[in-house]
Amino acid sequence: MRLVSLSLLLVIAGSAFASSARGSAAPAQVPPGPDRYSVTIVDYTKYFWWMIRWGEDEVECYIEVDHEGLPTPGDIYVDCGEKMYDEWVAQKPCKEADVSLCKGFYLVLVDSQPAQKEISTKLPPPIVQVTLENCTPVYTSSTSICEYEPILVLTGMEPLADYTITGIEGLYGEQSFSCGPVCRLKLPVTGEDIFTIQFWAYSSYGDSSQVFDAKIRVARRDEGNPDQTFWYVDVLSSQWAGVPIATCVGAWGVLPPIGGPPPWLSTPTQSEILGTEVPYNYLAANLIRGGAVDATSCVDGGLLPDGSASACGMEVARPAVNAWQNQFDTIILNVAKDTGVPAHLLKNLFAIESQFWPGNSIKNDVGLGQLTEHGADTTFLWNPPFFYQFCPLVMDSRECSKGYLHLNEEQQEYARLSLISAVNATCENCPLGIDLERANFSIGVFAHTLLANCEQASQVVWNYNDRKTPDQLEISYEDMWKFTLVNYNAGGGCLATAFELAAEKKEPLTFEGISPYLEPACQGAIDYVNQVSSQ
Incomplete structure (x- = not known):
């Protein structure tokens, strides 16, 4: 991601926005940052305990606690010190009739x-919200x-009553600016470049x-009509309150092409x-x-000896096939809006993976997106927020709070198999043997699985390219998605090996440059990516 040498201009619009551009040097003082706390006085009961050795009368330690019940090991550590704490937690319960024979306290x-x-x-700190004017x-x-x-x-936004934002300051390169509670900055045209x-x-x-x-990109286009100019603006910031950024941009730092991503990475409005x-x-x-299609008019019953549909079967099944493959579209669109994963990508992926049949495949991969145990592991490792959301549905929430990495092997396996079960719509007692409610639920799971793969693909790029991020390496948004699909x-092992081998040859960091270095067992991913991206 390159920085452009352009100047920001403060826009003065009446006294409400009275602002002044300061010199090119950085501000004399570093902002202090949030520093706000509320102190409340509460009533409580203080309890006083003595710690005494069995068989002795002398008090070894005085303990004060603010809760009912015995002092905790932490209380003893604080008031009695590490040596007595170690002895306390190691001692065995006293079971002697003559307690003077017991050891410890x-x-x-x-x-x-x-x-x-x-x-x-x-208390909540002040923040700065970022929006655009003159834009849709x-x-x-x-x-x-x-x-x-x-x-x-x-x-500037102040969450505390009785307090206000007094001003906003900032830096663009070595140029500083300051203004009142609202800053309005005229953006320079950057073309393909990005400024911060x-x-x-x-x-x-x-x-x-x-x-x-x-991080901001501003491109000017006339869309074939020189009398009508448009500006395309993309903003990447935690404070951005405008149109949601394309998914995975936060992980990669790579923006979609000017004007929007290619169709297969887009989300329609309907x-x-x-x-x-x-x-x-x-x-x-x-x-x-399953009996959803009556193929008795076909001499072969609509099926060939190998179990596939015959030409006659395909013809009589066409209306049902069309209806079935489109029944998930509304949920796909809703999930795309919720997660940011492109709707066309989800639909294309389901088409290639399962042809929209959400049960078990011949390979025992499961669901619309054909989840495996390895895929479930990737999902939990690289998408922790989803793990914390899903885990309490199948395990004790206290265990889930440890995080996936800190579960024992048996618990991790149980979590993975539970996720696979959650997306497996096979159902003996359901019409056609498919639980459509579970299939619908699985669409969100597969979106989160793709987000996890975004993160892992970004890490692979970092690991095998001198610890540089995709934006620093100027990898395109579309290529990063193709690496994610690999x-x-x-x-991740296949992708990592390909990057490692390609780096030795100094190949370009594009899908076309990296994919020839996929090992033979991994090369099926090339056709897979091409099919998903060409639907």
């Missing part, structure tokens, strides 16, 4: 008193299009927000646009076997 509650203490609570969000392309010169608006600004807000509370940044009429043979055969289909 016992505890005695000697008093309790009402008391007060201060409780410190961290284009949700299908995850970009913004502007009929007039785009203005970046930084708005930093910004923060000051509050009358006496502190500031943290330092935020935004589910009908996802509709297809592809004559899937595997799907037709399953519908015939990771999904063949595994």
Whole structure:
């Protein structure tokens, strides 16, 4: 990701936005950052304990606690020190009739008193929201299009009553700027390049927000009509409040092409646009076997000896095949909007993986996206938020809170198999042997699985390219998605080996440059990626 040498201009629009551009040097003071706490005095009962050795009368340690029940090991460590703590946790229970024969300590509650203490609570900090003026969000392309010169608006927001934002400051390269509670910045045209600004807000509370940044690209296009100019603006920032950025951009730092991604990586506004009429043979055969299609008019019953659909079977099954492959479109679109995973990508992936038949395959891969145990492992390892969301559905929440990596092997296996079961729509007592409710649920699971593979693919790029990120290496958005699909289909090991071998030959970091170095056992991923990206 290259930085461009262009200047930001503060836009002054009346006294409400009275601002001044300062010199080229950085601000004299580093913003202090959030520093706000609320102190509350609460009433409680203080308990006093003595720790005494068995068979002795001398008090070895005085313990004060703010809770009912015995002092915890932590209480003993704090008040009695490490040596007595070690002895306490190692000692065995006293079972002697004559307690003087026991080793170690016992505890005695000697008093309790009402008391007060201060409780410190961290308060929400000020933030800066980033929006655009003169621009319209284009949700299908995850970009913004502007009929007039785009203005970046930084708005300071103070969550605490009785306090206000006093000003915003920032940096663009070595150029600093400052303004009131709202900054309006005229954006330079950058073409394919990207520039970064930093910004923060000051509050009358006496502190500031943290330092935020935004990576911005501004491209000017006439779309074939020189009398009508448009600006395409893409903003990558944690504070961005406009059109959601394309998925995985946060992991890669790579923006989609100007104007939006290619069709196979886009999300339409209506589910009908996802509709297809592809004559899937595997799907037709399953519908015939399940009785959803009456193929008695076919001499062969609609099926060939190998179990696939015959030409006659394909013909009579066509209406049912069309209806079946499109029944998931509304949910695919909703999941795409919720997760950011492109709807066309999800639909294409399901088409190639399972032909929309969400049961077990011949290879024992499972569901619409053909999940394996290795795939479930990748999902949990590289998408921790999804693990914490799914795990409590099948395991004790206290165990889940440890995180996937900190579960024991048996628990990890149970979690993986539970995820596979959750996407397996095979059902003996359901119509056609398929639980459609479970199939619908699985669409979200596969979206999160793709997000996990985004993260792992980014790590592979980092590992085998001098610890540089995809944006630093100027890998395209589309190529990163293709690498992600290799990771999904063949595994991270296949992708890593290909990058390692290609790096030795200094090959370009494109799918065409890397894919020839996939090992023989992994080369099926080439056709897989080409099929998914050409649907």
